[in-house]
Amino acid sequence: MKGFKLTILNDILSPQDLKSLSRTDLDNLAGELRSRILETVSKNGGHLASNLGIVETTLAIHLVFDDPDDQIVFDVGHQCYAHKLLTGRQQQFNTLRQWQGISGFTNRNECDAFGAGHSGTSVSAALGLAMANQLDGKQHYVVAVVGDGSFTNGMIYEALNNCNKKNLRLIIILNDNEMSISENVGGLSNYLSKIRNSQNYFNLKHHTQSVLHRIPLVGEGLIKGTRKFKKQIKKRVVAENFFEHLGLDYLGPVDGGDLKKLESVLSEAKSKQNCCLVHVHTVKGKGYQHAEEHPERYHSSGPFDLSKGIEAKPSGDTFSAVFGKIMVAAANTDASICAITAAMTGGTGLDKFSQAHPQRFYDVGIAEEHAVTFAAGLSANGKTPVCAIYSTFVQRVYDQLIHDAAIQKLPLIMALDRCGLVPGDGITHQGIYDCSYLCSIPGIKIYSPETYDEMKMSFATCFENKSLAVIRYPKGAEKKYDRSGFIKLKGLSYQDFFNQDVNRAAHQTVKPEIVMVTYGRITENAYDAIALLRATYSIRLIKLVKVYPLDLSEMLPLLQQPELVYILEEGVKSGGIGEKLAAAIAQDEQINPGKLRIRAIENPLMEQGDLTSLYDCCGFLPGQIATEIAKIVEKKTA
Template sequence: MILDKINKTGDVKNIPENELPMLSQEIRDFLVQKLSVTGGHLASNLGTVELTIALHRSLNLPEDKIVWDVGHQCYTHKILTGRKNDFDNLRKFGGISGFPKKSESDTDCFDTGHSSNSISAGLGMVKARDLRGEDYTVVSVIGDGALTGGMAYEALNNAAKLETNFIIILNDNNMSISESIGGMSKYLGHIRTMDGYLNLKADVYKQLSGQTRVIEKIRHVKNNFKQFFVPGMLFENLGITYLGPIDGHNEALLEHEIQEAKKVKKAVILHVITKKGKGYEPAEKHPSRFHGAEPFNIENGIPAHHRKVAAYQDIFSTVMWKLGERDPRVCAITAAMADGTGLKRFRNKFPDRFFDVGISEEHAVTFAAGLAEGGMRPVFAVYSTFLQRAYDQIIEDVCLQNLPVVLAIDRAGLVGSDGETHQGIFDLSYLSSMPNMHIMAPKNKWELSDMLKFAVNFDGPIAIRYPRGEAYAGLVDWRAPIEMGKAEPIFEEGGVLLLAVGSMVKTAVMVREILAAQGIACSLTNARFVKPIDEEYILSVADKHPLIVTMEENVLSGGFGEKVRSLLGEKGCNTKIMNIGIPDQFVTHGSPDTLMAMLGIDEKSIAQKIKAELDRMEDKR
């Protein structure tokens, strides 16, 4: 196999040109085979094989720099830099990341995981290069979906002033996670369909291959020529040289165009057209489903493990659909994640009240504020890690004006395989600091339904955070009505009080069982609200429990436990308190169960900590 010749950075340059198509196919076969077992970002990587090969053959890594926007399309890059033997442990604890990681390789020049930052990072590297008098090439690779993010436009605006080389590759596959939407998508779509321009340009370059001087002489003519075929010339009018569009699966043409782009003494955009999921029919037909694929059967692409129980996203989907029927004020917003957040049914039923704003969480929040000001009840469904991007907008445009915006925070807590950039472990802390914000977390699937119904009828900013995956179906007999700021006592036995938030209620049930087997009495209360906390209840039970244990799947700093500790301290309570949560660190990739054990927040670790603390308390008596 040709792929056997690729063992370290630079080996791909030794592959004869006539063998490159076979190498591309072997890489695709390799990715399908490995990801069918491990899961991962398949479709995006299948679409960028030739582009990555061309970059590696045209650049000198690690001296030259490639910044991958988001980074989920970096698998071929990892293969070409000597990491193909590590793919059996892709995204597993202790294995390689699914995103670029400087700690893995000196060819990964920038850690990424969120969208629309590659041009800004690349531009910073270009300025650093020039200030230090160095000479290397910087390439930022950004998808058309990421180009909907406002940060990308801010960077383009600054890049337009450059008088030195900076290459921006626009990987255009008409997709982000779901299909790209909005004005930029339409603009690029118009260019994509210019077959006459695309084919004529390719034919001209083919005829002039190797005749660099001739190509340079026709550059001005070509720019005028493009005016007829590319209405607006958006990038050129900004002051950025535009090359393309070109076939992103023609490796030879890509190499040629990258070499041409390296000669331009300013910012240059190379627009390449690729097909997400290329080479694997199920991924070509269903690119969204194979964006972040679970293990699957290669023959038909069907997931290897069929989910038989409802996920929190399923509950959210059903309740939103019902709320849309009952209340014409209810509308839904997503930032390019309609399928992932469970809004597909709402979109299909109420298209006029469904808004996909693209990868632009900042805009989504302020847009929601505008809807609320206009009398609607907007629900913005967003992954916890991506809501961080809209911190200022939540404060200034929602909380400051006390507007009834519902934040449905999906993937809260430890999400696992995507690692540091995707763990949803900060939302309780940063949202708690905002005046007028109210925060809930459901213990099980029924409580999510009740909280969502409560939220859309609440006159102010309110957030509901819930985890990824299977919805807890326990504690079915405990379903007290939702009251603002009120906790829900479940078991009242004295001794230790487990005061748990959201997903940690399930863990608390298991902790209680472990302690009961050791003869330790244990009460359990569902906190329900993180802001405001139920001060009245906490103070009323403090004297009845020598040890209060708060439990949250959030960083300890600024979290629920700190609020309880502060309250007890202010009121002079002598009750001992233990805060269980995530320490002050970023959390690597791995299964949630593995990570919880590593962090000491699984049921066994918590029970051990409680038993040890009770023993210390007994020794002091």
């Protein structure tokens, strides 16, 4: 990408500025867009490969349509960076995915027609926008841009089944880069591969039309006269495809790197009376050799050196990697164990399992609902399924967990990755809701290990007990601090921190003034807050591993009438573990704490940012925790 100066992009303040550019300027602008995307993502992290591949397609969309009157809806949002740069956000683009910066996904609070973050929503949303326009008598178009990976999501087909409306100004662009987050799977991937082979017919058709258009006087008549003949050729060369059977017009496949041809095809799509699907074939990572050669590494990346690219993943442990090792070891001795994921083989750490036990590994594509009911079916016939899904996407499977697993009392283990606050991806990807809504499922058990050892013990317990269980853990590695003082009990551990005025021999009889209860990654913040308080107060720290149902027989005796019970939770407050513990404490007359305070996430619509900024916003930094506790206790004793 060397050699590009942003001489053209700097003058693009809105999509209307594209209309006056020459063909040469447009080609150069495509290079500038890639250069800016690469520069920003290499510093901030983000979704790179798909965004590099769709640059020309995005330019063509804005040349043919009139945003914002014509509305553009991006599925997931993994491919919207060029769109952001062309719609007045280039001055803020360096803040991409940063605290108080612009989102890495589409966002109505900026200037996008519809927000996104999860897969499969675009066609439904676009259909709604188009129908609303039709009801209002507006002649505007709505364009949905959907990656081929999203076509493994069932919601897409529910929407397509409702798109067979006449005179509906809806155009669907299938961005086919032959790759989802992990490798594309399933029958549709094979089907799209077959459709790509029909590209010769499509190219011939457009070449013929171009030649006939240039014939004076009779060109248009010849084009009309060839339509019937063209249809006969198409029937022989290309069978009617799946989309046409649904009542959609179909155009393509078209080369997603050929801007002129893209403009022509999108203009043709506008002339159709039916909803039209335009099949565009793009190259993931286009223009950056490292990303073209290893697109899976550049789907979503952290900051990296542009000159070197992203190197192979380091061998250091993370919760995801340890989960993968646990699964391989368990499956080596238990032939019933199966692993299921939804297009996140590498992200969930199951790549090693997929190699060690390929017959018992199932990547079902971006189809979380199917994944859970499929797992329930495996369980019903005696298997031990472990379903690994990111916390944010488990929101989609609440019905399946109740209807297909809990009601039938089927053993099923849910491995929830990326739990807690998630930096970078922001509001659509926060893993902060799961404890709140999963607790309502009958018979469920929820574990939230803070260390790798606790994670191993949690899985061992779940494999042995064979029930509906959830094991939740954050992205990244376990925190490193001194845990040697923790006393382990069933489902929890605790440590006492007494101030210097208390004789060590008296520790057994002295009641702590403050009891802090927490779980998961944020335990380190509680530990560090205690370091700021222990010179003044006697404090007991209780760390839960099994967070639901609460083992009150172990926990309540540890509370011992303190002046303050302080519950720290990296999750939403409403319906969370803190509220459930507070209710249990209120019903036990022996505890009777002077005060009880829950510090959890009260405004769960958390935008993107680094973890420290997110913690600061929630009052989770050690200094904030210590200050709040000191104020509460001082008010009590005053």
